[in-house]
Amino acid sequence: MPLPELYPLTFAPIFKEYPWGGRALGARLGRAIPDGIVAESWEIAAHANGATQVDAGPLAGRTLLEVLGEWGEALVGRRSADELAQGRFPLLIKLLDANRWLSVQVHPNDVYALAHAGDLGKTEMWVILAAEPGAEVIYGFRAGVDRTAFARAVEAGESERWLHRMPVQAGDVVFVPAGAIHALGPGLIVAEIQQNSDTTYRIYDWGRPRPLHIDRALEVLDFGLVEPGPVQPRPVAGAAVATEVIGECAYFRTERLHLARGERYSGVCDGATFEIWGVMTGVADLHWRGEPVRRAAVSWVLLPAALGEFAVEATQDSVLLRVIRPEAHHV
Numbered sequence: 001m002p003l004p005e006l007y008p009l010t011f012a013p014i015f016k017e018y019p020w021g022g023r024a025l026g027a028r029l030g031r032a033i034p035d036g037i038v039a040e041s042w043e044i045a046a047h048a049n050g051a052t053q054v055d056a057g058p059l060a061g062r063t064l065l066e067v068l069g070e071w072g073e074a075l076v077g078r079r080s081a082d083e084l085a086q087g088r089f090p091l092l093i094k095l096l097d098a099n100r101w102l103s104v105q106v107h108p109n110d111v112y113a114l115a116h117a118g119d120l121g122k123t124e125m126w127v128i129l130a131a132e133p134g135a136e137v138i139y140g141f142r143a144g145v146d147r148t149a150f151a152r153a154v155e156a157g158e159s160e161r162w163l164h165r166m167p168v169q170a171g172d173v174v175f176v177p178a179g180a181i182h183a184l185g186p187g188l189i190v191a192e193i194q195q196n197s198d199t200t201y202r203i204y205d206w207g208r209p210r211p212l213h214i215d216r217a218l219e220v221l222d223f224g225l226v227e228p229g230p231v232q233p234r235p236v237a238g239a240a241v242a243t244e245v246i247g248e249c250a251y252f253r254t255e256r257l258h259l260a261r262g263e264r265y266s267g268v269c270d271g272a273t274f275e276i277w278g279v280m281t282g283v284a285d286l287h288w289r290g291e292p293v294r295r296a297a298v299s300w301v302l303l304p305a306a307l308g309e310f311a312v313e314a315t316q317d318s319v320l321l322r323v324i325r326p327e328a329h330h331v
Helices: 064-071 078-085 110-116 147-155 214-220
Strands: 014-016 040-044 091-098 104-106 124-131 136-141 163-167 173-176 182-184 188-195 201-204 242-248 253-259 264-269 275-281 283-287 293-296 299-303 308-314 318-324
Touching: 040 299, 091 275, 104 214, 110 214, 124 242, 124 253, 136 173, 147 214, 173 242, 188 275, 188 318, 201 214, 253 264, 253 308, 275 283, 275 293, 283 318, 293 299, 308 318
Parallel strands: none
Antiparallel strands: 014 040, 040 091, 091 188, 104 182, 104 201, 124 173, 124 188, 136 163, 136 182, 242 253, 253 318, 264 308, 275 299, 275 318, 283 293, 283 308
């Protein structure tokens, strides 16, 4: 049976209930969410703990993992050959509603995670979509810390004294590499772009009765990450539309585009990398050789690496994210 022709993929989200979540994905973003606490919406996912299903077109009802198995390199591209060989989609896209403090935590790198958890490491970035006045995150350590001092503070129940708190507001971007101690604070809605991993080591959980992972955390924490700040966006010189790089590492490159109504970005998926487009504000149409795909804030679309030419046109003033794989990476 021949495979369906490549086309842009949209997905039904998977909702996760954790004690720090709330109802803001419905109240603030207009999402249809289930009853109770909703902490995370996995928007594009192909992990053992959650794989989103295609919600339109010939592959509707198939999970991203199943599509990966069928389309292979045509989906992810040459730059993701290592992950494809392992049967993994490289990235995971989420929305988070932080109604309470998340646990103070750290994620391991690839080497440690594969050895101890059978998972990829986790480097991630946050794009702050909404922030209540006074909202803040924990990001890195305060000056003067070292492994011994922090281990003693954790044992004494005084870890907070070494944690660097950073105020944030809508539009801010925070890059969280593997090894970074971090936590989202109350009153935040965040878009998260990350490696395809669900491995987290909790250090402190604000009195909630969940397991901690102190020994593992102390092995992977980066004590050199002292009082860091948010990402400083880097404008892309000569771009046809207003574009800035807001995240760049071995695993992903994220650009933020500001398109006025009627402005168009033209591109081509030439087999090197898939592209993930997210509409953060406004409405945009994705044009390709088939029927246009309309996306309104906040939503995403995955363009297969071998899709060919495409264009993204704003039907009203819009802010979009474009996520691709960088040129050189080996897991």
